[in-house]
Amino acid sequence: MRASGPLAAALERLRARPAAPEPLDRPVPLAELPTPALVLDADALDRNLVRMADFLGSHGKGFRPHAKTHKCPELARLQIAAGAAGICTAKVSEAAAMVYAGIPRVLVTSPVVSADRASLLAALAAEAGQLDVVVDSELGLDVLSAAAAGGAGELGVVVDVDVAMGRTGNRDGDAILRLAERAAATPGLAYRGVQHYAGHVMHVKGHGERRDRSLKLWERVTGIVGRLTDAGLAPGIVTGGGTGTYDIDCAVPVITDLQVGSYVFMDQEYRLIGGREGEWFDDFEVSLTVLATAISQPTGAAVTVDAGYKSFASDSVNPEPLDVPDTEFRFAGDEHGVLLLRAPTQEPLLGRRARFVTPHCDPTVNLYDWYWVCRDGLVTEVWPITARGCAW
Amino acid sequence: MRASGPLAAALERLRARPAAPEPLDRPVPLAELPTPALVLDADALDRNLVRMADFLGSHGKGFRPHAKTHKCPELARLQIAAGAAGICTAKVSEAAAMVYAGIPRVLVTSPVVSADRASLLAALAAEAGQLDVVVDSELGLDVLSAAAAGGAGELGVVVDVDVAMGRTGNRDGDAILRLAERAAATPGLAYRGVQHYAGHVMHVKGHGERRDRSLKLWERVTGIVGRLTDAGLAPGIVTGGGTGTYDIDCAVPVITDLQVGSYVFMDQEYRLIGGREGEWFDDFEVSLTVLATAISQPTGAAVTVDAGYKSFASDSVNPEPLDVPDTEFRFAGDEHGVLLLRAPTQEPLLGRRARFVTPHCDPTVNLYDWYWVCRDGLVTEVWPITARGCAW
Numbered sequence: 001m002r003a004s005g006p007l008a009a010a011l012e013r014l015r016a017r018p019a020a021p022e023p024l025d026r027p028v029p030l031a032e033l034p035t036p037a038l039v040l041d042a043d044a045l046d047r048n049l050v051r052m053a054d055f056l057g058s059h060g061k062g063f064r065p066h067a068k069t070h071k072c073p074e075l076a077r078l079q080i081a082a083g084a085a086g087i088c089t090a091k092v093s094e095a096a097a098m099v100y101a102g103i104p105r106v107l108v109t110s111p112v113v114s115a116d117r118a119s120l121l122a123a124l125a126a127e128a129g130q131l132d133v134v135v136d137s138e139l140g141l142d143v144l145s146a147a148a149a150g151g152a153g154e155l156g157v158v159v160d161v162d163v164a165m166g167r168t169g170n171r172d173g174d175a176i177l178r179l180a181e182r183a184a185a186t187p188g189l190a191y192r193g194v195q196h197y198a199g200h201v202m203h204v205k206g207h208g209e210r211r212d213r214s215l216k217l218w219e220r221v222t223g224i225v226g227r228l229t230d231a232g233l234a235p236g237i238v239t240g241g242g243t244g245t246y247d248i249d250c251a252v253p254v255i256t257d258l259q260v261g262s263y264v265f266m267d268q269e270y271r272l273i274g275g276r277e278g279e280w281f282d283d284f285e286v287s288l289t290v291l292a293t294a295i296s297q298p299t300g301a302a303v304t305v306d307a308g309y310k311s312f313a314s315d316s317v318n319p320e321p322l323d324v325p326d327t328e329f330r331f332a333g334d335e336h337g338v339l340l341l342r343a344p345t346q347e348p349l350l351g352r353r354a355r356f357v358t359p360h361c362d363p364t365v366n367l368y369d370w371y372w373v374c375r376d377g378l379v380t381e382v383w384p385i386t387a388r389g390c391a392w
Numbered sequence: 393m394r395a396s397g398p399l400a401a402a403l404e405r406l407r408a409r410p411a412a413p414e415p416l417d418r419p420v421p422l423a424e425l426p427t428p429a430l431v432l433d434a435d436a437l438d439r440n441l442v443r444m445a446d447f448l449g450s451h452g453k454g455f456r457p458h459a460k461t462h463k464c465p466e467l468a469r470l471q472i473a474a475g476a477a478g479i480c481t482a483k484v485s486e487a488a489a490m491v492y493a494g495i496p497r498v499l500v501t502s503p504v505v506s507a508d509r510a511s512l513l514a515a516l517a518a519e520a521g522q523l524d525v526v527v528d529s530e531l532g533l534d535v536l537s538a539a540a541a542g543g544a545g546e547l548g549v550v551v552d553v554d555v556a557m558g559r560t561g562n563r564d565g566d567a568i569l570r571l572a573e574r575a576a577a578t579p580g581l582a583y584r585g586v587q588h589y590a591g592h593v594m595h596v597k598g599h600g601e602r603r604d605r606s607l608k609l610w611e612r613v614t615g616i617v618g619r620l621t622d623a624g625l626a627p628g629i630v631t632g633g634g635t636g637t638y639d640i641d642c643a644v645p646v647i648t649d650l651q652v653g654s655y656v657f658m659d660q661e662y663r664l665i666g667g668r669e670g671e672w673f674d675d676f677e678v679s680l681t682v683l684a685t686a687i688s689q690p691t692g693a694a695v696t697v698d699a700g701y702k703s704f705a706s707d708s709v710n711p712e713p714l715d716v717p718d719t720e721f722r723f724a725g726d727e728h729g730v731l732l733l734r735a736p737t738q739e740p741l742l743g744r745r746a747r748f749v750t751p752h753c754d755p756t757v758n759l760y761d762w763y764w765v766c767r768d769g770l771v772t773e774v775w776p777i778t779a780r781g782c783a784w
Contacts, residue, residue, distance in 0.1 A: 168696055367781060
């Protein structure tokens with residue numbers, strides 16, 4: 001590695017990655033894909049993109065979709081084209097992948113506390129013209145202030161407000177006020193507003209229970225926004241929420257835009273939380289699946305597919321089989337899964353392919369280097385997952 | 393993508409990946425790494441490599457280490473240099489990554505049942521001169537026979553024998569005999585022997601219990617080897633086992649070599665199974681850790697680090713903190729973990745870095761694109777994880 005220092009070396013590798021869609025030389029059926037394959041139905045995706053933009057627009061809210069879900073510049077580009085206020089990234093490297101690919105108005109939604117990462121943010125702000133990052137501590141503001149001094153771009157600061165989750169964000173009203181004050185007063189930094197994300201509420205089962213819990217938290221954020229406004233620090237943006245509460249949080253007056261992520265793909269974990277009316281949360285279509293092949297059948301009661309912990313995230317529910325009725329997926333190690341056959345079958349399953357709804361889309365996507373993108377049932381393009389592995 | 397067809401396109405991308413170690417421009421302390429960082433202690437690794445080779449050698453057994461653990465050609469090269477009989481890979485793409493990097497004597501330990509994958513195996517055998525793959529069904533042998541006809545390399549067939557696990561492998565003695573017979577009689581294929589892997593036994597707690605269970609399974613495999621031998625199909629290799637039973641299975645006379653994987657790194661899941669004498673399985677050193685940074689502290693009782701489901705495998709136990717005493721790691725989503733502070737601390741943790749023993753090394757490694765390799769506590773090289781994501 002020629003670049004000076006490990007961070008520079010890592011960035012050099014990241015900049016060399018492909019970011020643009022690449023057409024296949026001919027459209028191919030799913031049966032020709034090497035499995036496990038991450039398959040994106042672009043038709044369903046398009047409908048999801050429109051549905052969210054229309055819904056939030058009709059409620060007077062913007063959307064700032066989270067690229068931590070898809071890690072794909074092409075998808076971010078489509079979201080910007082659909083009217084997104086900007087694009088969120090979870091980490092600085094993910095922001096770098098987006099900026100290198102020309103994606104504008106990036107907000108980094110996790111705080112940084114080290115000087116090298118702050119310098120990188122300043123450099124990315126210079127490259128993109130503008131970049132925003134959350135802050136929740138004086139230490140965070142220290143390193144941002146130092147990095148922004150004399151920087152060529154505009155480094156925006158969003159104060160991360162915690163209410164009850166206890167992950168990131170500051171929950172002390174006085175401290176939040178001081179951070180906003182300091183951000184507004186620091187040369188090279190621009191005070192933008194506040195973020196509030198209650199990740200633990202997104203998957204609360206039942207729409208009513210989810211609504212009550214989310215709105216209660218936003219009440220307290222609204223109080224903080226009031227204090228900031230009284231102090232002459234009215235936030236330009238109040239950003240937060242997610243796919244699980246998109247139709248709930250849009251009723252909160254102070255919110256300017258929602259950080260929806262999973263709506264583009266949907267996953268089994270979200271489907272199971274329940275919708276406004278039914279048992280399933282199906283406001284958006286499942287556009288993302290994993291295609292696997294049945295490679296072994298050591299007993300009659302089960303068939304083994306070529307996808308395990310390295311092909312499906314294992315932090316939540318199990319993948320859901322789409323094409324083989326009366327079966328249930330169980331993980332069978334890193335490389336395999338077992339489809340338990342609930343009903344006796346006469347069909348020869350060996351060699352057959354089957355699609356699965358991903359258990360949790362974000363960490364599943366993070367296992368793959370590209371989407372096989374299909375339209376009208378045929379795979380036509382590959383979209384690189386450029387920010388794959390960009391947890392740093 | 394210019395290559396014809398999706399599999400060829402995927403292979404083209406794979407061949408373009410870096411495989412050789414790259415030195416940093418200067419040795420750097422861990423504190424300079426962008427986190428989360430996958431850190432490999434090459435000194436501890438060297439000792440693990442020697443320890444396993446010496447132990448098995450002294451028991452008259454070979455080793456055929458599994459690259460599904462490390463996915464790194466440089467590590468495979470070191471294992472071959474340490475005397476390995478060959479290198480195992482879980483999937484065909486993983487084998488391709490190894491063959492492209494010049495690693496010899498690769499055995500693919502999962503069956504293939506599709507024509508395109510069998511053709512790729514034949515092509516890899518031609519490129520490498522020799523390649524082996526397991527088979528557990530007539531369909532598998534059909535596609536291999538067709539692909540091997542007229543192939544330039546030697547495609548070796550190892551019959552995968554299941555005893556009790558029910559994942560891959562055939563458990564019908566007559567069927568196993570037929571597969572071996574057919575492999576031996578098929579032009580272009582070479583019958584090599586049998587594989588038996590009991591993944592579910594590797595993590596049985598307590599050395600005595602693990603020994604009883606593993607040896608009981610191998611008794612049945614020994615019976616099958618007897619039947620094959622009586623039929624004039626004496627296996628040249630009998631391969632299987634793993635790190636959890638390396639010192640147990642070496643007592644089984646028919647075994648020729650052990651498919652040890654995790655011994656190079658160790659992980660928390662293996663440490664907890666217990667050793668021959670003590671509570672911990674510590675025959676090998678922990679050479680692999682994840683370095684993370686404390687980026688937020690919303691409450692006094694916990695600190696948030698920048699590593700979650702995208703930085704640690706979540707299929708087994710939790711990561712184990714090494715540097716911060718009296719703490720316990722809990723996952724806090726895709727991007728974060730929370731260190732619960734069991735004892736009150738006066739130390740300012742924010743901004744501090746901490747290392748963690750990986751929960752399960754194989755799927756954790758699969759989240760990263762490279763190892764930061766250190767010697768004497770300084771990071772000197774980057775080793776690409778060339779086969780990362782090669783589950784296909």
